Amino acid sequence: MADSVASEDQKFCLREVLDTFKLCLSENKEVYLQHYVAGWRGLVKFLNSLGSVFGFISKDAVNKIQILVNHLNGENGSQYVTIQLMVKYELENELVDLTKRGSHPESGCRTLLRLHRALRWLELFLERLRTSTEDSKTSVMCSEAYNESLAPHHPWVVRKAAGMAFCVLPGRPAFFEVMNVGPPEQVVAMLGEALPLISEVYQITEELYTQHNLLDLP
């Protein structure tokens, strides 16, 4: 019984991730960090269900999620409720390494930037998935999205490892099944619902980081 509860808990559900991203935005278009990291946690469940080849990616994502959770639960947690507050607080208190890595390797701003770039990958990948046909290859869609988003920020060795992992991605039918939504038409409909939300969260973060010149944090 305990086992089946645990495995249900670990099971990915696209609806859950969608709901979490809906909760991300406040009325004033601020991004709640708690829901942002919860969205990533949900996505990592998906990644984990694809097998150990993706372990190095999952590990990095979990590590970054944990850094942000530690900020949220820390003594200055109230400064991390939204990413807008986080940016203001960390910049005003000189808690961000702006030009080279130094004494703040785990700043919220730097850590979130890595996930923010990955969110762009997700947006591009899901859009390809949404408009794909039955015989489209997930590995191709995934690597195209990766090349347009994360790859320019990764060293050769990471790009190589990521490329090898993409090659073992399951085909579109199996992929849709893991999403745990229902038949392909429903998956496509739900992707259509999820994408504008993900895109809005991405755009708001992008504008905030642009305003503060934070898009190249080391």
Ligand SMILES: CCCCCCCC/C=C\CCCCCCCC(=O)N[C@@H](COP(=O)(O)O)[C@H](O)/C=C/CCCCCCCCCCCCC
């Ligand atoms: C809706 C369901 C379908 C899609 C579900 C996708 C699930 C994806 C879940 C998580 C994505 C992983 C997020 C990875 C964050 C990477 C952050 C990053 O860029 N880290 C690098 C830089 O960090 P620092 O060294 O500066 O601290 C780090 O070097 C990266 C290491 C690991 C490799 C990252 C490769 C990322 C590939 C993203 C595609 C994931 C493929 C998933 C396949 C569905």
